[in-house]
Amino acid sequence: MPGPDTKQRILDAAQTLFAERGFPATSLREITKLADVNLAAVNYHFGSKDGLLKELVNECIEPINKERIRQLDAAEAEAGGQPLVLRDLVRIFIEPAVREMCEENGSMPCVLSRLHHEPHAGLEEMMADILGPTISRFIAATHRCLPHRTPEELMIRGHFMVGAMLHLLDFNCEELMPVPGVNKEVISDYDFRLEQLVSFCTAGFDG
Amino acid sequence: MPGPDTKQRILDAAQTLFAERGFPATSLREITKLADVNLAAVNYHFGSKDGLLKELVNECIEPINKERIRQLDAAEAEAGGQPLVLRDLVRIFIEPAVREMCEENGSMPCVLSRLHHEPHAGLEEMMADILGPTISRFIAATHRCLPHRTPEELMIRGHFMVGAMLHLLDFNCEELMPVPGVNKEVISDYDFRLEQLVSFCTAGFDG
DNA sequence: GTATGAATAAAACAATCGTTTGTTTTCGAA
DNA sequence: TTCGAAAACAAACGATTGTTTTATTCATAC
Numbered sequence: 001m002p003g004p005d006t007k008q009r010i011l012d013a014a015q016t017l018f019a020e021r022g023f024p025a026t027s028l029r030e031i032t033k034l035a036d037v038n039l040a041a042v043n044y045h046f047g048s049k050d051g052l053l054k055e056l057v058n059e060c061i062e063p064i065n066k067e068r069i070r071q072l073d074a075a076e077a078e079a080g081g082q083p084l085v086l087r088d089l090v091r092i093f094i095e096p097a098v099r100e101m102c103e104e105n106g107s108m109p110c111v112l113s114r115l116h117h118e119p120h121a122g123l124e125e126m127m128a129d130i131l132g133p134t135i136s137r138f139i140a141a142t143h144r145c146l147p148h149r150t151p152e153e154l155m156i157r158g159h160f161m162v163g164a165m166l167h168l169l170d171f172n173c174e175e176l177m178p179v180p181g182v183n184k185e186v187i188s189d190y191d192f193r194l195e196q197l198v199s200f201c202t203a204g205f206d207g
Numbered sequence: 208m209p210g211p212d213t214k215q216r217i218l219d220a221a222q223t224l225f226a227e228r229g230f231p232a233t234s235l236r237e238i239t240k241l242a243d244v245n246l247a248a249v250n251y252h253f254g255s256k257d258g259l260l261k262e263l264v265n266e267c268i269e270p271i272n273k274e275r276i277r278q279l280d281a282a283e284a285e286a287g288g289q290p291l292v293l294r295d296l297v298r299i300f301i302e303p304a305v306r307e308m309c310e311e312n313g314s315m316p317c318v319l320s321r322l323h324h325e326p327h328a329g330l331e332e333m334m335a336d337i338l339g340p341t342i343s344r345f346i347a348a349t350h351r352c353l354p355h356r357t358p359e360e361l362m363i364r365g366h367f368m369v370g371a372m373l374h375l376l377d378f379n380c381e382e383l384m385p386v387p388g389v390n391k392e393v394i395s396d397y398d399f400r401l402e403q404l405v406s407f408c409t410a411g412f413d414g
Numbered sequence: 415g416t417a418t419g420a421a422t423a424a425a426a427c428a429a430t431c432g433t434t435t436g437t438t439t440t441c442g443a444a
Numbered sequence: 445t446t447c448g449a450a451a452a453c454a455a456a457c458g459a460t461t462g463t464t465t466t467a468t469t470c471a472t473a474c
Contacts, residue, residue: 006421022325024231028462038423043463045421117321117377118229151388153403156375160407163374164367170324181358196360200367203414204407213451235432245453250433252451417474427464434457444447 007045009035011056018111023053023120054126057115060101060108061130067096068134072141083144087202093138094165094197101169102190113166146206154205161201168197214252216242218263226314229321230260261333264322267308267315268337274303275341279348290351294409300345301372301404308376309397320373353413361412368408375404 013035017026028049032039046052071092075084101108115123135158142154149157186192220242224233235256239246253259278299282291308315322330342365349361356364393399 022229022231024229027460029460038421039462040424040464041422049462114321114324117324117373118232150393152390152393152399155389156394156400156403157407159374160371160404163371164411165370166324167366167370167373168363182362183359186357186359187363192359193363196363197367199414200364200411204371204411207406207410207414234430236430245451246432247434247454248452256432415474418472420469420471422467422469424467425465428462430461431459432457433459435455436453437455438451438453440451441449442447443449444445 006035006037006041009037010042010045010052011059014052014056015108015111018053018056018114019108022114022118023111024118050121053120054123057112057123058126058130060112061127064096064100065130065134067100068092069137071096072134072137076141084141086142086145086205087198089138089141089145090161090202090205091198093161094201095194097165098168098190098194098197102193113170116162116166142205149205157205160204164197164201168193213242213244213248216244217249217252217259218266221259221263222318223314225260225263225318225321229325230318230327231325257328260327261330264319264330265333265337267319268334271303271307272337272341274307275299276344278303279341279344283348291348293349293352293412294405296345296348296352297368297409297412298405300368301408302401304372305376305397305401305404309400320377323369323373349412356412364412367411371404371408375400 010031013031014026017030017034020026028042029039031052032042042049042052046055075088075092101112115127139151139154139158142158143149143151146154217238220238221233224237224241227233235249236246238259239249249256249259253262282295282299308319322334346358346361346365349365350356350358353361
């Protein structure tokens with residue numbers, strides 16, 4: 001009865017539910033019910049629940065990462081051996097993730113930020129494989145940008161940047177803390193968030 | 208056979224396992240086996256698995272929060288109506304958490320940072336009840352410190368700070384990213400981490 | 415038309431889950 | 445010593461988990 005897009009419908013449903021309740025707390029029966037497909041379809045198409053998760057994550061972070069590398073290549077080619085402007089460097093790392101995840105894939109940020117904090121068998125290695133080279137290049141470029149900082153300082157500040165970014169990505173999942181005088185429209189705007197995050201991290205790297 | 212400290216042994220074991228595998232992925236049987244107590248002891252002492260989690264979290268974040276309030280009271284009294292130094296303010300928010308969690312409770316950071324990203328029934332409200340007043344006071348003090356920033360800017364940057372802090376707290380759980388030239392001793396030192404985080408967030412708030 | 419293979423469907427699999435039961439042990443107060 | 449509440453225990457509860465099996469549908473190639 002359901003169309004030929006069973007696989008994609010499973011992925012969509014899984015994304016929604018993983019974002020809502022997390023991976024271990026979501027059952028295949030909930031997923032297949034939301035996707036309106038048969039229970040066995042998950043194991044047929046993905047081999048296992050873990051396989052579903054891996055394909056979902058890979059489908060999301062790989063394009064983000066390629067975009068980062070593309071922008072970094074372009075910026076370094078244009079700079080012609082000169083160090084990049086720090087703010088540009090930070091933006092190259094942050095923007096593709098925020099853009100892709102907040103605009104195209106509304107619920108994926110929650111999934112990803114959760115997975116960063118909830119290790120899963122084989123998933124850390126997958127993340128490291130995909131993200132490792134990018135991070136190495138980014139740190140190296142940052143070092144050329146801020147030669148007075150030690151490798152340890154650069155590394156741990158890169159870590160802080162990732163933390164701030166992941167926390168931003170998870171923002172839509174939480175209740176906003178009631179702060180008097182805050183305009184919710186302003187703070188919900190992705191461009192505002194992106195610029196604030198870039199400013200925060202750029203200053204933080206150099207501070 | 209086991210001593211009269213059953214409750215504490217359950218809390219300790221739960222903390223360890225929640226940090227390793229996360230709350231939903233940890234079974235009561237694993238906990239009670241590690242704690243060397245009977246399975247039914249959890250429901251006897253805590254009412255339910257959720258009750259165990261709540262007591263564990265509460266036991267951890269409440270002293271941190273009280274210490275933050277205490278330091279904030281002292282600093283504001285000493286300043287006598289004058290705005291605080293931003294760096295001092297940031298430190299008051301960050302230091303009690305890093306100190307308590309990294310030195311006394313080795314595995315609790317993982318649990319907490321995970322819970323921040325994996326909502327659980329009734330736990331968000333508990334966190335908000337405990338942390339809400341502190342955050343309000345902190346934002347207000349920050350506003351006096353940086354009157355040229357809008358409430359939206361202060362709020363979202365406070366959010367970034369929390370993200371960076373949680374990510375730092377989770378640092379010991381992860382593999383360190385291989386960056387050439389990094390001295391692992393330096394980067395493992397809590398004082399170094401604390402100072403770096405304070406510098407990063409202080410600069411980020413004003414940047 | 416018939417055969418072939420992928421996709422879907424229904425049903426059952428063994429295992430594990432959190433929880434509850436009824437009983438036994440422990441230990442200080444009466 | 446006796447009593448009784450608190451604690452610990454073994455055992456089982458019903459429900460749900462991921463997975464597998466078996467059968468059916470359906471389009472395409474012969």
